Amino acid sequence: MGCCGSTAATPAPQEHFFTQYKLGKKLGEGAFGQVRLVVDRSTQKELAVKIVDVRERDEHGACSGAVSKSRDRVTRTEVDLWSKASGTDCEYIVKLYKSFAEKSLYYMVCEKCQCSFMDRLVEAESMSEADLAKIFRHMLLGVFHTHEVGIVHRDIKPDNFLWGGPNNSVLKLCDYGLAVMMPKTGKLSGVFGTAPYMAPEMLRNEGYDFLADVWSIGSVAYLLVFGSFPYSPSEASAPAMKKAIIEDHPPLHFPALSDAQGVVSGSLVGALDFTKMLLKRSAKQRPTAAEALRHEFVAEKVVKLPDANEFDPLLRKNAHKARSLTQQMRQKRDSTVQHGIDDLLKKLIIKNGGDISSSNIFFSEGDEKLDQEEEEPRSMEPRMKRRSSRRDVKHSTHSGVIDQSGSLKFDMSPNSAVDSRASGKSAPGDVPGLSNRC
Numbered sequence: 001m002g003c004c005g006s007t008a009a010t011p012a013p014q015e016h017f018f019t020q021y022k023l024g025k026k027l028g029e030g031a032f033g034q035v036r037l038v039v040d041r042s043t044q045k046e047l048a049v050k051i052v053d054v055r056e057r058d059e060h061g062a063c064s065g066a067v068s069k070s071r072d073r074v075t076r077t078e079v080d081l082w083s084k085a086s087g088t089d090c091e092y093i094v095k096l097y098k099s100f101a102e103k104s105l106y107y108m109v110c111e112k113c114q115c116s117f118m119d120r121l122v123e124a125e126s127m128s129e130a131d132l133a134k135i136f137r138h139m140l141l142g143v144f145h146t147h148e149v150g151i152v153h154r155d156i157k158p159d160n161f162l163w164g165g166p167n168n169s170v171l172k173l174c175d176y177g178l179a180v181m182m183p184k185t186g187k188l189s190g191v192f193g194t195a196p197y198m199a200p201e202m203l204r205n206e207g208y209d210f211l212a213d214v215w216s217i218g219s220v221a222y223l224l225v226f227g228s229f230p231y232s233p234s235e236a237s238a239p240a241m242k243k244a245i246i247e248d249h250p251p252l253h254f255p256a257l258s259d260a261q262g263v264v265s266g267s268l269v270g271a272l273d274f275t276k277m278l279l280k281r282s283a284k285q286r287p288t289a290a291e292a293l294r295h296e297f298v299a300e301k302v303v304k305l306p307d308a309n310e311f312d313p314l315l316r317k318n319a320h321k322a323r324s325l326t327q328q329m330r331q332k333r334d335s336t337v338q339h340g341i342d343d344l345l346k347k348l349i350i351k352n353g354g355d356i357s358s359s360n361i362f363f364s365e366g367d368e369k370l371d372q373e374e375e376e377p378r379s380m381e382p383r384m385k386r387r388s389s390r391r392d393v394k395h396s397t398h399s400g401v402i403d404q405s406g407s408l409k410f411d412m413s414p415n416s417a418v419d420s421r422a423s424g425k426s427a428p429g430d431v432p433g434l435s436n437r438c
């Protein structure tokens with residue numbers, strides 16, 4: 001692969017990532033890459049960079065050194081579609097500033113966010129209906145603007161929303177790795193995404209469109225309101241989950257919102273109605289993102305004032321359940337992939353005149369700057385606790401699918417985030433047209 005520095009939209013072959021940015025600490029890990037802090041050398045502004053390694057790997061993660069054509073194509077598509085969505089200047093989409101493809105690594109320079117949606121939800125000191133309404137309004141706005149430019153995201157789930165923007169109070173959609181442009185025919189095919197959030201029409205192979213993303217938001221809403229996925233098959237596996245969604249069995253049901261004493265949580269009535277509206281099994285009866293934004297639960301004109309001390313007891317309980325479930329869904333991170341990228345980056349830093357020995361970015365799990373911030377008064381979002389990147393890195397580096405209690409849970413990931421574009425080959429037992437993402 002040749003060097004091709006570019007702005008997100010316009011190719012500019014003379015630009016190179018390392019001449020413009022100084023690489024910093026790791027903020028998170030993905031299946032094929034990592035996200036790091038960067039500093040723009042000309043403005044000193046802190047940003048983030050998603051680095052994706054497109055080299056061929058065998059099933060043990062060993063790397064041949066050659067570029068994988070399919071992974072290269074998939075990553076190019078991710079850059080193109082993220083760039084297009086980001087071009088809407090919607091504040092509810094993580095902004096992509098520039099992208100580079102050099103030495104089998106893609107660099108996507110984007111705005112730096114504070115933390116993931118789920119991390120803050122669990123650590124929040126309060127959570128009211130007003131907070132929930134804001135969350136879904138932001139999610140819908142990111143999805144709406146994505147749809148406006150003809151893109152179906154196909155991987156709407158809690159992990160793909162990050163808190164950022166002014167006071168870190170804006171929820172932003174990210175990860176366009178499975179996104180696709182809606183074709184002229186108006187229908188898409190193929191199963192993509194993460195099993196518990198997949199729309200029935202996608203799994204039934206009936207053809208789907210933007211409304212598949214709306215179903216996924218409905219699944220996230222269900223998760224937060226009830227603390228479980230809309231479908232909870234007895235066997236905890238991706239195939240069983242897909243079967244349950246296809247067959248509506250055990251049937252989709254909305255339990256009474258009551259606590260152990262049988263007291264109905266009145267504050268969640270609006271959220272429940274909103275969730276029911278999004279989770280219409282028939283896509284024809286489901287609202288578009290624009291229509292959903294007019295539902296009175298999320299509509300801007302309906303003013304809801306959060307009470308600083310309010311934490312709906314059901315929401316508190318469900319936030320922890322939801323966090324545990326979403327952690328089980330995460331794909332196992334392959335340390336070989338991470339080490340491979342780190343090795344390449346070290347060589348590139350040295351080649352570009354940097355000094356690895358005086359830098360701890362590859363050896364430290366911590367992020368001193370953010371740790372210091374944690375000791376400062378929480379001025380930005382007072383009711384939400386910060387989460388240090390030290391814990392982030394430790395968790396993602398070592399834990400795989402280990403939950404908060406440290407116990408290893410069932411793993412839905414091998415079939416949960418699927419992308420037939422990524423690997424180009426099927427694994428035994430895969431549904432035709434489906435292959436694992438990693």
Ligand SMILES: Nc1ncnc2c1ncn2[C@@H]1O[C@H](COP(=O)(O)OP(=O)(O)OP(=O)(O)O)[C@@H](O)[C@H]1O
Pocket residue numbers: 027028029030031032033034035048050094110111112113114115116159162174175177331417
């Ligand atoms: N712009 C950003 N600012 C700060 N942290 C980020 C940013 N983007 C991603 N992260 C962190 O990095 C982690 C990995 O992000 P990425 O999008 O690569 O992962 P992923 O979606 O889990 O990966 P994959 O698409 O391979 O499954 C996120 O969970 C988040 O914690």
